[in-house]
Amino acid sequence: xxxxxxxxxxxxxxxxxxxxxxxxxxxxxxxxxxxxxxxxxxxxxxxxxxxxxxxxxxxxxxxxxxxxxxxxxxxxxxxxxxxxxxxxxxxxxxxxxxxxxxxxxxxxxxxxxxxxxxxxxxxxxxxxxxxxxxxxxxxxxxxxxxxxxxxxxxxx
Amino acid sequence: xxxxxxxxxxxxxxxxxxxxxxxxxxxxxxxxxxxxxxxxxxxxxxxxxxxxxxxxxxxxxxxxxxxxxxxxxxxxxxxxxxxxxxxxxxxxxxxxxxxxxxxxxxxxxxxxxxxxxxxxxxxxxxxxxxxxxxxxxxxxxxxxxxxxxxxxxxxxxxxxxxxxxxxxxxxxxxxxxxxxxxxxxxxxxxxxxxxxxxxxxxxxxxxxxxxxxxxxxxxxxxxxxxxxxxxxxxxxxxxxxxxxxxxxxxxxxxxxxxxxxxxxxxxxxxxxxxxxxxxxxxxxxxxxxxxxxxxxxxxxxxxxxxxxxxxxxxxxxxxxxxxxxxxxxxxxxxxxxxxxxxxxxxxxxxxxxxxxxxxxxxxxxxxxxxxxxxxxxxxxxxxxxxxxxxxxxxxxxxxxxxxxxxxxxxxxxxxxxxxxxxxxxxxxxxxxxxxxxxxxxxxxxxxxxxxxxxxxxxxxxxxxxxxxxxxxxxxxxxxxxxxxxxxxxxxxxxxxxxxxxxxxxxxxxxxxxxxxxxxxxxxxxxxxxxxxxxxxxxxxxxxxxxxxxxxxxxxxxxxxxxxxxxxxxxxxxxxxxxxxxxxxxxxxxxxxxxxxxxxxxxxxxxxxxxxxxxxxxxxxxxxxxxxxxxxxxxxxxxxxxxxxxxxxxxxxxxxxxxxxx
Numbered sequence: 001x002x003x004x005x006x007x008x009x010x011x012x013x014x015x016x017x018x019x020x021x022x023x024x025x026x027x028x029x030x031x032x033x034x035x036x037x038x039x040x041x042x043x044x045x046x047x048x049x050x051x052x053x054x055x056x057x058x059x060x061x062x063x064x065x066x067x068x069x070x071x072x073x074x075x076x077x078x079x080x081x082x083x084x085x086x087x088x089x090x091x092x093x094x095x096x097x098x099x100x101x102x103x104x105x106x107x108x109x110x111x112x113x114x115x116x117x118x119x120x121x122x123x124x125x126x127x128x129x130x131x132x133x134x135x136x137x138x139x140x141x142x143x144x145x146x147x148x149x150x151x152x153x154x155x156x
Numbered sequence: 157x158x159x160x161x162x163x164x165x166x167x168x169x170x171x172x173x174x175x176x177x178x179x180x181x182x183x184x185x186x187x188x189x190x191x192x193x194x195x196x197x198x199x200x201x202x203x204x205x206x207x208x209x210x211x212x213x214x215x216x217x218x219x220x221x222x223x224x225x226x227x228x229x230x231x232x233x234x235x236x237x238x239x240x241x242x243x244x245x246x247x248x249x250x251x252x253x254x255x256x257x258x259x260x261x262x263x264x265x266x267x268x269x270x271x272x273x274x275x276x277x278x279x280x281x282x283x284x285x286x287x288x289x290x291x292x293x294x295x296x297x298x299x300x301x302x303x304x305x306x307x308x309x310x311x312x313x314x315x316x317x318x319x320x321x322x323x324x325x326x327x328x329x330x331x332x333x334x335x336x337x338x339x340x341x342x343x344x345x346x347x348x349x350x351x352x353x354x355x356x357x358x359x360x361x362x363x364x365x366x367x368x369x370x371x372x373x374x375x376x377x378x379x380x381x382x383x384x385x386x387x388x389x390x391x392x393x394x395x396x397x398x399x400x401x402x403x404x405x406x407x408x409x410x411x412x413x414x415x416x417x418x419x420x421x422x423x424x425x426x427x428x429x430x431x432x433x434x435x436x437x438x439x440x441x442x443x444x445x446x447x448x449x450x451x452x453x454x455x456x457x458x459x460x461x462x463x464x465x466x467x468x469x470x471x472x473x474x475x476x477x478x479x480x481x482x483x484x485x486x487x488x489x490x491x492x493x494x495x496x497x498x499x500x501x502x503x504x505x506x507x508x509x510x511x512x513x514x515x516x517x518x519x520x521x522x523x524x525x526x527x528x529x530x531x532x533x534x535x536x537x538x539x540x541x542x543x544x545x546x547x548x549x550x551x552x553x554x555x556x557x558x559x560x561x562x563x564x565x566x567x568x569x570x571x572x573x574x575x576x577x578x579x580x581x582x583x584x585x586x587x588x589x590x591x592x593x594x595x596x597x598x599x600x601x602x603x604x605x606x607x608x609x610x611x612x613x614x615x616x617x618x619x620x621x622x623x624x625x626x627x628x629x630x631x632x633x634x635x636x637x638x639x640x641x642x643x644x645x646x647x648x649x650x651x652x653x654x655x656x657x658x659x660x661x662x663x664x665x666x667x668x669x670x671x672x673x674x675x676x677x678x679x680x681x682x683x684x685x686x687x688x689x690x691x692x693x694x695x696x697x698x699x700x701x702x703x704x705x706x707x708x709x710x711x712x713x714x715x716x717x718x719x720x721x722x723x724x725x726x727x728x729x730x731x732x733x734x735x736x737x738x739x740x741x742x743x744x745x746x747x748x749x750x751x752x753x754x755x756x757x758x759x760x761x762x763x764x765x766x767x768x769x770x771x772x773x774x775x776x777x778x779x780x781x782x783x784x785x786x787x788x789x790x791x792x793x794x795x796x797x798x799x800x801x802x803x804x805x806x807x808x809x810x811x812x813x814x815x816x817x
Contacts, residue, residue, distance in 0.1 A: 009500040014512055017553075021516045024549040025523050032544035033527075035537065054540055069679040070757065070766040089677050090757035090766050093390070093729065093738045 034104060038078040042107070049109040055083060056102045064097055076101065076113070087115040159224055162212025163303035166253075169205040169260070170293040172198055176263075176286030180279035184351070192275055195282035196267040202289065203264035206257045210244075213253060213302050217244050223309035226250065226302040232315035232734045234705045242326035243316050248450060248466075249302035251329055255446070256292050258330075258337040262366070263289065266341070273362065280348030281341075288340055291473045299466045315734035318706070324384040332377030332404055336442040338370020339411055343439035346432045347481055350488040360422035360431065365793060367418060367438075371411045372789035378404050379782035390740035390755045392770040394669065394778055397546045402525040403445035409518035410438040413511045420507050424569060426498065429489045430511070436485060440478040441518075447474055448525075502572040506564035513557040520549040558612055558663065561656055562619020566626065580626050584618025602671040609667030616660030620653040651792025658784030665777030669750070674771040677757075679764040689771035691752055692716045693725075698756075698765060706730045708741070711756040711765065715745060727756040751775050 036054040037045065047053065055076055063075035071088045074097075085103055095101060095118065105115035176198035183191025213226075217240050222228045230247040231240055245251040263285040270278050296302070319325075345363045349355040381401065386394045395401060414434040420427045447470040498504035524545045531537055562584060566577035578585075592611030599607060625631070627649060628641035674689045682697040696712035708728040715722045725743030732738065743754040750773035757766030 003497070006497075006500060010508065013500075013509070017512050017516050021520055021549070021553060024552055025520055028524075028545045028548035029527065029541075032548060033539045033541050035539050037538075066761045070677050070760070090755065090768050093740050 039081040039083040162209040165209040173290035180283040192279035199263040199267035203260040225304040232313040284344040318732040328380040335374025339439040341366035342435040346435035407441040413514040517553040588615035606671035613664030620656040647795040648792040654788030661781030668774035
């Protein structure tokens with residue numbers, strides 16, 4: 001093989017792999033990304049039933065109900081709109097009423113969000129940034145709910 | 157007083173880091189050996205100062221000195237001692253101190269053991285290393301000072317996030333950081349070579365042990381993180397393609413590529429420019445990992461603090477170092493002479509393929525990790541990119557690489573014979589096929605591709621063993637002769653075999669547990685029984701229990717299999733009194749077939765209890781394989797030819813052994 005041919009093989013392989021990679025990435029980006037909405041946005045956007053997305057907000061106080069077996073239902077609110085959610089499975093450790101939550105699933109034709117996963121994997125001070133940001137935008141953020149520093153922090 | 161000493165030491169270290177950067181660089185310019193020689197004691201002293209600072213912080217944690225804001229926010233007097241110690245790096249400020257400590261340790265090692273490096277190279281390397289230390293020390297002192305005092309001192313602390321109170325996690329960050337920071341060594345060598353405008357095989361000989369050490373620690377660190385997520389988060393999964401996991405995985409991929417391309421450079425003096433670029437990329441990805449985790453732009457258990465000032469600072473550090481290194485690269489790289497021609501089918505060719513696929517796979521992970529951030533900052537649209545994206549992109553890119561792995565070591569340098577290599581791999585190929593067909597016949601459910609995944613794992617293990625068999629001429633001569641050769645093989649040969657076989661073990665574990673995992677979610681009342689993967693579980697009820705700093709609700713499960721009692725599992729839900737949050741402790745029964753994994757859920761309305769059951773077949777092979785890879789790296793590192801302090805002696809010895817290859 002001449003030097004030129006060797007170089008051609010090398011460049012050809014590189015281009016082949018890169019084309020494959022770009023194709024795969026574009027295809028995957030089209031098919032496997034999930035959008036994030038709050039209940040108010042769901043109402044505005046008139047999402048189709050069956051479309052997959054993530055729903056974020058706060059669990060409305062007093063809305064958690066246990067049904068048959070491990071099925072639960074609760075309401076997610078962003079203080080502007082609410083959306084009922086059903087979920088079959090085990091709720092995460094830090095799932096609490098009044099706390100931030102993100103659920104992933106689809107909207108049924110009756111307007112109920114059918115979640116197949118619920119995330120609330122952080123401590124009680126935690127609010128998913130997506131939720132915090134959206135709530136801030138909508139002006140219902142209670143400020144940093146973090147426990148404040150006791151005393152004046154004297155910087156040394 | 158102790159805290160002030162620590163703070164003072166940190167400031168002195170910053171001043172010294174600036175000296176370590178400026179004087180040796182100036183010295184190499186004006187060719188003044190005395191200025192260049194400053195680098196060595198400066199690097200050693202800097203390590204000492206940061207060690208003092210780290211020790212001061214640790215003392216504050218161990219003695220529960222709550223007058224320190226950092227200790228107050230992350231510790232509590234009722235916490236077990238090991239978590240008081242681990243608490244030092246279980247938070248943003250402390251973990252950054254650990255980061256610079258490891259950085260300084262690497263610098264001091266080059267200063268102390270690098271006496272036979274060319275003097276200018278050593279001075280330049282230490283100067284670059286010093287500049288990284290200076291940037292991060294400045295970052296710590298200005299935005300994340302762990303020695304800030306509180307007045308009046310609170311009576312007790314706030315405690316450490318309960319999910320972090322775990323033995324595996326206590327040692328996960330030090331390993332991960334050693335991996336991240338270890339790549340700074342390759343980076344410093346690369347930039348020093350670019351400043352010098354000179355690079356040769358000896359350079360690669362020097363860079364490889366550092367890269368290998370970093371790679372080993374990163375491998376183990378990632379495995380520990382995965383193991384922790386598996387049993388502590390209670391989801392029974394081992395990898396979630398979480399952005400923070402990706403942040404540690406990308407440097408690993410780039411580091412693996414660097415390890416292989418440095419080999420080509422050392423042995424054949426080729427791929428110089430590419431190796432330099434990879435060294436820069438590997439450390440840039442480490443920096444990016446630090447940025448993603450520390451800036452709080454991502455949602456994760458790892459994001460300790462959401463403070464924009466810190467994010468901007470780290471972003472600036474990234475910009476300076478990555479931008480600076482790449483600019484230098486653009487100007488200097490054309491000066492580096494290219495050497496070593498090779499045919500496409502050759503050891504070099506296979507290593508180029510390895511690099512191509514690894515970096516492309518790394519790029520795919522990069523896109524998946526950063527696309528949501530980019531899209532949000534550009535359009536405000538919020539999306540999440542999850543597992544499916546990575547399964548569609550990463551897997552198709554990495555599978556061809558895995559198929560190609562056994563061929564690499566079988567091909568000769570310069571020009572290889574693919575047919576001969578194929579013949580030597582015949583045994584491995586046949587066993588892989590037999591296993592795949594057998595699994596295909598045996599499996600009742602699961603994707604039809606899964607048996608081939610298992611076959612791929614066997615192919616990797618078989619291929620790795622075939623290489624050893626070929627090198628000792630197992631089937632050509634007498635057994636005694638083969639045995640003698642086995643003893644004479646360099647340790648690095650065993651290192652390669654172990655690392656590649658470990659990869660095969662990981663593949664088998666991942667495929668088996670992904671394809672044939674059983675899962676069920678049930679509502680159980682006391683005395684109810686459930687069945688999963690041949691196990692019969694009897695739920696005996698729930699009882700409360702007290703731990704050192706938590707209360708828990710423990711479920712009792714009697715596990716039987718085929719009529720005989722196997723074990724009793726006690727999954728629990730813990731409520732940490734101080735931190736006012738909880739964790740789920742899974743009940744896990746490990747056997748050679750796989751893990752039975754029981755998670756206690758919530759109390760339901762009619763006295764029942766929600767329970768999640770999983771059976772994860774062969775899941776432990778994933779971490780076992782990572783351990784094997786780590787051992788392979790360690791074996792290779794202990795090889796005389798690679799020994800950090802002895803490149804000169806090793807050169808003579810190395811030639812004799814290289815002839816045998």
